[in-house]
Amino acid sequence: MTVNHLRKRWRFQFQYPWIGYLPDQYMGYMIFRRVLLHTTWIGLCFTAVLFMWLPVSFSASLIVWHLWLCIPRLMILLRLTRQRKDGMLKLSKEDVSYYIS
Template identity: 55%
Template sequence: MEPNSKGAATFYQYKLIRKINITAPLVRTYMALPLVCLVLESIFLSWFSILYMIIAAPVMLWIQYVISRSVLLITGHPIAKRWRWSLRLPWPGYMPDQYINYGIFRTVQLHNLWIGLCIAALFIVWAPPAFTASLAVCHLWLLLPRLYTLVRLKRTARDGMLKFNAADASYYTQ
């Protein structure tokens, strides 16, 4: 720690308010959701849904990345060394690497949800319905753990901090 002008170190003390555990059965269910949606799409829409799902996943990852970075840049929050790509479950996509203000995280994820759904809906004009459905499924699947966290923290104050670990999301206050 860098000493301040008086020679004393600065310490941040966070108090854990709530811990949202992501259990192994929940991760297995999360992993099974795209397979179930893929089977339903193949039955009801098109056999090409397998190909469309393979294409839709990286497209939605990129769209979510662009939306997240845009929201962070527009709101003026620093993103260097604080956000990174994560491919580990249950947090795939562009995620905070350190403690993040709950209000900022909530803003980014809600913009991601609505703008991403609007972009997926725009594809209905140019792409087959099965591709549009694959985009929507991939979008919602990627956001599901983050939305689950937001729902579980609905009644908490927005001035706290969030920290994402491999198996949980923790909410702290200062």
Template identity: 50%
Template sequence: MSVEPNSQATFYQYKLLKKVIFPRPFVVTFLLLPLFCVLTTIITIHWTSVFSFVLAFPVILWFQLAISRAVLIIVIHSHRKRWEISYKLPWIGYVPDQHVSYRTFLKVQLHTTWIGLCLIAILFPWSPLSFAVNMIFWHVWIMLPRYYGFLLLCKQPKGGMVKLNEQDISYYMP
């Protein structure tokens, strides 16, 4: 482990380039979005939308888990070592529990987003309107913190490593 005299954080051979901390207004808005969505669907569709709101969440988590695992097997030929199911906010779903390549993390999230939206679109004609709307909401809501982190890390040099912490995302460079 290398020790540096200045205050820059180092993790083994990785040097911390940027730490994206979620600001309090983002976290509060993020936590209030499900309440706003359920109230909107109750008012605009029907009061029974609450049931589809609750049911859509585990369905979307399962979709995202299946898609992410498939992408990891195809891209890096393994998924067992560095990824786990998390129920901690803001990292709900199948996320890396260690340092992972930024490119791999980005590929998994992009594929999960688009394939998930395609699955919802395929199921749309056979699903009740409230269930389809709530699946779209939960899918976007779960992916929102990841894309917020990507947005703030996009100007960093490519080839780094990403680490998801309790309330932030850290970007390291080898």
């Protein structure tokens, strides 16, 4: 699984809890972590920029919805903090599998 011959396909998924841009197959833990943290910060910065032009209640609801959609992924990061960083993740509807390579 660690060989680069696997085609890395990413797509936008609409099935809860994995709503957003995610890979179809196995991915490295560090890549998952980096992508998740970047998308979380980009979403929060985008909302902060729009905060000047939007009503406060709408901006607050954007932040809450953004964090609500990121919470399942952030829970994975919290659960895997003490694991080895060179592992592989596989996300499915039912579970998250973590494999040590």
